[in-house]
Amino acid sequence: MFYDVYCQLCRSRGLTPSGAASRIGFNRASVTQWKNSGNPPKQELLLKIASFFNVSVDYLLTGREQAEPDRAVELDGLEFALFGEVRDMTEAQKRDVLKFAQFIKEKGE
Structure with missing residues (x-):
């Protein structure tokens, strides 16, 4: 699941999975490992990837956003x-x- 979501996010930004890896700052061989093993990366890298694509870690792992509580975050x-x-x-x-x-x-x- 993670690999498919990652590839979809890459395509939506006009990037290859390896190209996104380089821009995010991790080894491109990791992409091949995710594809072959079906396992997601460790938490620290998940956070970096989520930040880069501006999505939640939940979305990376499931392809769906978790329901947010009804609260607004306002930043000046x-x-x-x-x-x-x-x-x-x-x-x-x-x-x-x-x-x-x-x-x-x-x-x-």
Whole structure:
């Protein structure tokens, strides 16, 4: 199931499965392994792939989205910008951003 969903997402973006692998940042041989074994990747890679295609991990694994609870998530401009930028940061950079935000918050109190 995962391999089929992955290939469909690749096609929808005009990418080959190997091309998407390169853009996401993992070994293209993994794609062949998924095809041959039928097993999905590990959680960390599932999260990267889901983020790249802007879908949930549930969708990657089942081809369906899970029902969301009735709640709206509203982000202001700054929150939205930070959310998008964090995707491309290293873990060290994320820690630095968090420390800086905590510093600014404490400074304002």
